Amino acid sequence: MATPHNAAKKGEIAQTVLMPGDPLRARFIAETYLTDVTCYNTVRNMLGFTGLYRGKRVSVQGSGMGIPSIGIYSYELFEFYDVRSIIRIGTAGGLGKNVGLRDLVAGMGACTNSNFAAQYRLPGTFAPIASWRLLKKADEAAKALGVPLKVGNLLSSDTFYSDDPEHEKWIQMGVLAVEMEAAGLYCNAAHAGREALCLCSISDVPATGESLSAQERQESFHDMMKVALELAD
Template sequence: MGTAHNKAEVGDIAKTVLMPGDPLRAKYIAETYLTEVKCFNSVRNMLGFTGKYNGKEISVMGSGMGMPSIGIYSYELYQFYNVESIIRIGSAGALHEDIDLKDIVFAQGACTDSRFAYQYELPGSFAPIADFSLLEQAVSEARALGTRFKVGNVVSSDIFYNVYPEAAKKWAGMGVLCVEMEAAALYMNAAKLHKKALAILSISDHILKGTELSPEERQTGFSEMMEIALKLA
């Protein structure tokens, strides 16, 4: 079968897919955490792999940066490859005073400055939210591990270099926990196609405090996020 962006055949991809933004991070995850690994996609170097974790089949694939990119890949996984759950695993910039570097944020909802939802021709604004069963399980796993975490609203922005300096403060004023670039489109695709989605975010920098992790510290936070995500498969 395959698509313009994915050369996999139906059956090559597991029911649950972990999606980091970086395809090389997908490769690292597959090589580090999975066994019996097979590469199912290399089109545009958006690498995808299927393997086993504790005997259960799971896939991992890059999403690229931004909502247009994850919008394409997640839609195809749901619609053409019978994927049931996609778990975004990525980094985010904190907007809340009570969130520290290396904390984990579970995106209960995803605000956005994108017009991704215009395609649905809704008579109002759509509120993209996570699948509750995945969210509930993720929180339970985080508590068992003793991981610092927050659950709440995030903002998925189309803009990385925002020329409006007050944008972050405006979102923070509404209680938004952090900013990233993909969750809202993923949640909307899941809603439209009646599938499951959750974004698990590791805080790599604090937008308002101006602090950020070193590469070594980022790896530690990533490992905790991965330990939670893998148990959701």
């Protein structure tokens, strides 16, 4: 059952899908962490793969950048391919005063400056939140693996280059990190009655200008993957 953006046939995608923004990172994950891998999608080069991790079937597919892009791909996975859980895995900018480079953050909720939720015509403001089951499993997996995990609110921003880059008001409200996709993913999961979680590795701290090198990002990415892969059902 193909869609305009996904060539997969029914049954080719696992119930759990990991979604990095970069499709080339999806290929790297499949080749590095999974066995018996097959590629199910190359449409628009948004690569998707299914394989096995410790005997459990798991898929990994790129989401692209921003809420509009992950909104399309996660919607199709939930609504047309019966995917149960999507775990976004990516980098984020650290905002919280106790959040530093290499930290792993799980988004319990996702604040946003996006208008994505307006489509639901709700009589108020919707609060996009993660699946408690996935969040609990991530916390347990991180503890078992000895990987420190910080849990709290994310900011899903529609702008990467902003005319108003100040984040002090979000920091005051306890937001830990800024990224660009979680709120849209959480909205789609809620609408479909499915599960989602965003795991982010802190690659830079906007307030100080600190950032990781490519090699350092790879090392912190490995810790994030160890936790994310344990969430596969």
